Amino acid sequence: MTGIGSNNINSFQMDVLREIGNIGAGNAATALAKMLDKKIDMSVPITRVMKFSEVSDVLGGAETKVVGILLGMQGDIQGHILFVLTIPSAKLLVNFLMGRESDHMFDFDEMACSALKEIGNILAASYLGALSTLTNLKIMPNVPGLAIDMAGAIISVPAIEFSKNSDSVLYIENEFTYGSESVIGDFFLVPDQDSYYKLLEALGVV
Amino acid sequence: MEVIRVGMADLKVAQHPAILTTLGLGSCVGIVLYDIKRKIVGMAHIMLPSSKIASANTNRAKFADTGITDLLEGMIRLGARREDIIAKIAGGAQMFTFSSTTDTMKIGARNSEATKVMLKLLNIPLVSEDTGGNHGRTIEISSEDGKLMVKTIGYGIKYI
Numbered sequence: 001m002t003g004i005g006s007n008n009i010n011s012f013q014m015d016v017l018r019e020i021g022n023i024g025a026g027n028a029a030t031a032l033a034k035m036l037d038k039k040i041d042m043s044v045p046i047t048r049v050m051k052f053s054e055v056s057d058v059l060g061g062a063e064t065k066v067v068g069i070l071l072g073m074q075g076d077i078q079g080h081i082l083f084v085l086t087i088p089s090a091k092l093l094v095n096f097l098m099g100r101e102s103d104h105m106f107d108f109d110e111m112a113c114s115a116l117k118e119i120g121n122i123l124a125a126s127y128l129g130a131l132s133t134l135t136n137l138k139i140m141p142n143v144p145g146l147a148i149d150m151a152g153a154i155i156s157v158p159a160i161e162f163s164k165n166s167d168s169v170l171y172i173e174n175e176f177t178y179g180s181e182s183v184i185g186d187f188f189l190v191p192d193q194d195s196y197y198k199l200l201e202a203l204g205v206v
Numbered sequence: 207m208e209v210i211r212v213g214m215a216d217l218k219v220a221q222h223p224a225i226l227t228t229l230g231l232g233s234c235v236g237i238v239l240y241d242i243k244r245k246i247v248g249m250a251h252i253m254l255p256s257s258k259i260a261s262a263n264t265n266r267a268k269f270a271d272t273g274i275t276d277l278l279e280g281m282i283r284l285g286a287r288r289e290d291i292i293a294k295i296a297g298g299a300q301m302f303t304f305s306s307t308t309d310t311m312k313i314g315a316r317n318s319e320a321t322k323v324m325l326k327l328l329n330i331p332l333v334s335e336d337t338g339g340n341h342g343r344t345i346e347i348s349s350e351d352g353k354l355m356v357k358t359i360g361y362g363i364k365y366i
Contacts, residue, residue, distance in 0.1 A: 052253070052268075053213035062230030063344055065359050070302045145302035149359055152214075152230015153342025156253070157301050159214060160233055160313055163253045163268055165261045167215070 016205050018047040020134065021172040021187070024127035029176055031126040032119075036096045038178050045187075046173040055155050055169055060086070062152030067108075069120030070145045070157060073128065075138035077199060079191035081124055082158050084151065085116075089183040093119050102181055113146055120144040127187070135202035158188040165196075209346075212236075215268040217250035219280040222349040231297035231343045233314035235270065235321050238294050238345070239277055239330065240352040241286035247349040250277045254313070255320030270320040278328055293330045294354045294366060295321055296345045298337040314338070334366040 022045055029042040067090040069083045085093070094115045095104045106112060124141040132139045147154055162169045169188070176183040191199055212218050212228040220226060222245035228236050231251070239248040250273045254260055257269040266272035281291060298318035318337040325332050336343065336356045344357040353365045 052215045055214060063357075068301070147301045147340070149301065150230040150232075150342035150344065152344075153232030153299065153301055156214070156230070156232035156234050160253050163215065163260070167265055167268075 012205060016200075016203055017170065018045070018172075020131060020189075020203075021045040021047050021174075023134065024130040025172075025174045025187070027126040027130040028123045028174075031122050032176065035119075035122055036178075038096065041177045043175040043177070048171050048173075049168045050171050051168050052159060052163065055152075055159055055171075060151065062150060064151045065148065066151045066154060067116060068147045068149070068154035068157075069116060069123075070147070071120060071124045071141040071143070073191070073195075074140045074142055077137055077139045077191055077195040079189075079195050080158065080161065081127065081141065081190065082154075082188040083120055083123055084154060084186040084188070086184055089185060090116060092181055092183055096178075108148055117144045117146055120146075131199075135199065137198070137202050155188070158190040161190045161192070207348075212249045212251050214251055215253050215265050217248065217267045217273060217277050217280065219246070219248035219277065219284055220349065221246055221284055224349045225346060227344065227346040229344045231345065232299055232301045233297070233317060235295055235297040235314075235317045235337070236343070236345045237270075237274060237277065237321055237325075238347045238354055239281050239286075239291050240294070240347070240349075241281060241290045242292060242352060243290045244286055245349045245352075246281055246284050246286040247347055247352070248277045248281045249345075249347065250274065252317060252321065255316045270317060270324050274321065274324045274328065278330070288329075291330055292333045292352070293325050294334050294347075294352075295325075295332065296336045296343050296354065296356050296366070299339050299341055299343070301340060301342070303340060336364070336366050 029040045033040040067085045073079045094112050097115050128139045172187045209225045226249040228251045234253050237250045252270045252273045253268050257263040257272045298314040300314045346355045357363050
């Protein structure tokens with residue numbers, strides 16, 4: 001079981017993971033649309049396997065301030081999932097959730113932070129729900145943690161987890177749009193070493 | 207002056223004059239070595255404490271143990287003398303806080319600890335550090351004076 005990492009993902013497995021990303025993000029968009037009572041569109045997610053040296057260049061560079069929402073995965077699969085949102089995207093989502101104008105200005109106070117955690121909860125639950133259905137595995141998210149800091153520092157959390165058995169990271173970028181407004185978010189699915197194999201096995205691709 | 211960027215799981219050494227930087231350290235640890243007499247400078251950006259616990263260990267710069275060993279060797283190859291080398295470190299934060307903190311979440315503290323153990327083992331004095339906390343850091347060192355700049359979002363800039 002050792003050596004299973006995103007390093008040696010073959011192109012077929014990659015297609016499967018991309019499809020998971022697609023279905024998961026589709027579910028997440030639907031959940032988001034329901035929650036916000038707005039019509040949300042979603043573009044096809046971009047799935048890439050990145051080298052560590054490239055990781056910090058996503059989302060406008062390693063020093064760019066971003067919002068990270070991290071949730072643990074429990075059940076048959078252990079690990080973490082991380083959503084990374086640009087600051088404008090995070091503000092837009094909070095404004096939508098609070099029923100305010102999309103350009104309403106505010107600081108990330110306690111209220112805004114708990115709104116973001118709630119968004120993380122909903123996205124994660126729908127994403128993992130799709131994955132559960134697809135794999136027949138029981139996967140549940142637990143309580144989210146939030147950080148607003150440098151992109152490089154936040155992405156280092158999943159990157160370190162990947163680094164134990166790989167020299168690269170599996171990365172999925174989603175773009176949700178509502179009218180002319182668009183929300184760009186990155187998504188990292190970070191199963192623990194053993195869970196990664198279990199996941200691919202349940203999908204019938206190993 | 208040329209600014210040399212050190213990526214994640216990467217290390218670089220340079221002769222004077224040079225500036226070395228690594229951006230957005232989270233739970234990773236940035237290690238700088240500086241030869242105070244010859245102004246030779248080196249920087250590593252490690253992700254994990256030990257090469258012995260990981261299955262993917264071909265990239266030696268990824269780990270505190272092998273990364274610091276290689277960094278020191280690189281310095282010596284450029285003409286640095288062991289007895290004139292000092293170390294400074296930064297990073298090792300815990301970016302997310304949960305009520306139930308798992309091993310994965312404590313990786314920052316473990317990285318700092320392993321870094322210090324390795325420096326001690328190699329007999330390199332650690333003169334200053336800015337580690338722990340729950341925020342990201344960008345670090346930059348100039349070969350001119352060996353001052354290490356630590357930049358943060360919300361916690362300002364300091365020199366150590």
